[in-house]
Amino acid sequence: MALQHEDGSWGSNDYPILKPAFTAHALEALRKIGMVGQASVGASPRPWQLAIGWLKSAQREDGSWGEDTWDTCLAIKALLRSGVRAEESCVITAIAYLKDRVDAGWALDEQAYWFGPAFISAAMEVFNLIGDLGRANACLAQLWEFWEEGGRFEPPLENGRNSSVRAPTVWHTACAIIGLYSFGTPPSLDRVSQSLRWLLDEQDDSGCWNAGRADMVANCTLEATVAIVAAEGAFAAPAVKATQWFIDTVTDRAFASFNVDFMAAIAIAETSGRDLNATFDYVFVDDLQRLLGQYDAQLVTMAGEHEASKSQYVGATSELASLRESTTALQSDLAAAHAARDSARESEAELQRRMATYALRLTNNQLAVIGLILTILTFAAGVVLTLGFG
Numbered sequence: 001m002a003l004q005h006e007d008g009s010w011g012s013n014d015y016p017i018l019k020p021a022f023t024a025h026a027l028e029a030l031r032k033i034g035m036v037g038q039a040s041v042g043a044s045p046r047p048w049q050l051a052i053g054w055l056k057s058a059q060r061e062d063g064s065w066g067e068d069t070w071d072t073c074l075a076i077k078a079l080l081r082s083g084v085r086a087e088e089s090c091v092i093t094a095i096a097y098l099k100d101r102v103d104a105g106w107a108l109d110e111q112a113y114w115f116g117p118a119f120i121s122a123a124m125e126v127f128n129l130i131g132d133l134g135r136a137n138a139c140l141a142q143l144w145e146f147w148e149e150g151g152r153f154e155p156p157l158e159n160g161r162n163s164s165v166r167a168p169t170v171w172h173t174a175c176a177i178i179g180l181y182s183f184g185t186p187p188s189l190d191r192v193s194q195s196l197r198w199l200l201d202e203q204d205d206s207g208c209w210n211a212g213r214a215d216m217v218a219n220c221t222l223e224a225t226v227a228i229v230a231a232e233g234a235f236a237a238p239a240v241k242a243t244q245w246f247i248d249t250v251t252d253r254a255f256a257s258f259n260v261d262f263m264a265a266i267a268i269a270e271t272s273g274r275d276l277n278a279t280f281d282y283v284f285v286d287d288l289q290r291l292l293g294q295y296d297a298q299l300v301t302m303a304g305e306h307e308a309s310k311s312q313y314v315g316a317t318s319e320l321a322s323l324r325e326s327t328t329a330l331q332s333d334l335a336a337a338h339a340a341r342d343s344a345r346e347s348e349a350e351l352q353r354r355m356a357t358y359a360l361r362l363t364n365n366q367l368a369v370i371g372l373i374l375t376i377l378t379f380a381a382g383v384v385l386t387l388g389f390g
Contacts, residue, residue, distance in 0.1 A: 003262070008050030009058070010262070020058055020066035022262060024078035027051045029269035036082045052082055056090045063090075063097030068112045072097065073122035077129065086130050095130065098123055102139060116155030117146040117172040118223075121179025128182040140187060143176060151194030167219075170210045173199055174223035181230040196231050199224055200238055207238075207245030215259045221245065222263040226270055234271045243267040 004010055004026070011022035027048060030036050036048040045053070055075050059065055065075040076094045084091060101108060102123055109115045124139035146153045153176040155166040177195055180186040202209055203224070210220035221242050228239040246264035 004047055004050070008047075008052075008054035010051075017067050020055065020075050021071045023051050023055055023058075024065075024071070024074040025262070025266055027055070027078040027082055029266045031078075031082055032269040048082060052079060052084060055079060059090050059094065063093035063095075065094075068114060068119075069098065069101050069109050070112075070114050070119050070122055073119075073126050076126050077122075080126075080129050091130075095126070098126060099135065102135060102142075106142070110156070114167045114171075116166060117143055117153040118167070118175035120146075121176045124179045125182040136183070139179075143179070144188075144191075146172070146176075147191060147195070151191070151196070151198035153195065168210045168216065170199065170202055170220045171216075171223055174209075174220070174227040177227040178223070178230050181227075192231075196227070199227060203238055203242070207241040207243075208249075209242075218246070218260045218263045222267055225267050229270050239271050243271045 005013070009019045009023045010026045011019035013019075027036070030048045030051070035046070038046055038048070055065070055078065059075070064072045066072065072094060076091065076098070079091060080086065086092075086095075106115070106119065109119055112119075120139050120143045124136050124143065127133070127136035127139060143153070146155070148154050151173070152169050153173045154169055155172050173195055177192065177199065180192050180195075186192045199209075208217050208221045209224045210217055225239050225242040228236050228242070232239070243264075246260070246267045250261055250264045
């Protein structure tokens with residue numbers, strides 16, 4: 001992360017046209033080691049968030065990035081795989097740009113040094129990512145035009161020959177294999193198997209591909225590593241061997257170059273750094289290893305927080321169970337109180353009913369006696385009054 005600029009980009013400010021490709025590669029590497037998607041700490045955005053923001057800001061009005069359509073495809077893939085939605089304007093504009101290139105039969109890209117099967121393969125990956133199977137298959141048909149018996153994908157000839165005017169066949173073949181695996185199960189599996197065998201046969205004993213200029217060797221070796229991982233997984237021996245070559249090269253400073261250091265880090269991310277014999281004491285790959293260490297530490301912290309949350313959950317669950325028991329007891333008491341109230345109301349109603357009908361139950365004899373008693377009482381009262389006034 002030490003090589004990321006404050007604006008979120010990677011690459012040399014002396015060659016700004018190359019920065020989108022470097023930034024897209026770095027974003028993909030961060031995704032592969034699990035760093036993309038992590039939440040921000042306070043107000044500080046994560047490196048992956050800065051990279052996404054920079055890529056969006058670096059897009060041209062026509063939807064492209066960097067040096068050519070290859071760089072544009074790299075940026076689109078990195079953004080989509082890092083969570084940017086296909087409905088966002090930057091992706092819509094970029095896809096429209098890419099469709100124009102494909103529909104024009106790549107006529108606008110033919111003079112680019114890197115043009116060839118790799119461009120078509122990268123576009124095919126993009127269309128598969130957004131679910132545009134029709135255009136992906138159109139790219140597939142274009143791609144097979146460059147396939148040769150034996151498995152290699154040859155770049156187009158320039159003036160009847162293929163020399164330094166085009167990127168190496170190894171690079172194009174590796175990129176084509178990567179694109180073909182974007183279908184999941186690659187179409188024409190027999191052809192793809194031939195291409196993979198051809199690529200493996202081209203690997204040098206040291207682990208690299210395409211001996212020559214340092215940057216070109218690194219480019220070819222990186223794409224070949226990614227192709228092998230796509231076909232056979234991160235533990236495939238040729239991919240691990242290639243990554244070991246990167247580590248040895250950077251450790252020995254045989255090719256002292258930012259590009260080589262950068263690609264070494266990406267190769268380590270591709271193979272997860274497993275089964276590699278090296279001490280990571282050089283700046284860029286050491287930085288990536290520290291990043292992995294921080295990620296592991298964060299996982300441990302998250303696991304601890306998870307255990308604490310789990311303990312709190314158990315406590316809360318116990319309290320909830322106790323509350324439920326208390327609630328059940330209260331509901332039982334309330335039901336008993338309601339039953340007692342209803343019984344009292346029934347008794348009161350019965351008493352009132354009896355009192356209301358009691359007079360209707362007196363016999364004639366009882367009524368006669370009551371009348372006699374009332375007569376006597378009236379007479380007695382009259383005598384008392386007479387004597388009192390007399």
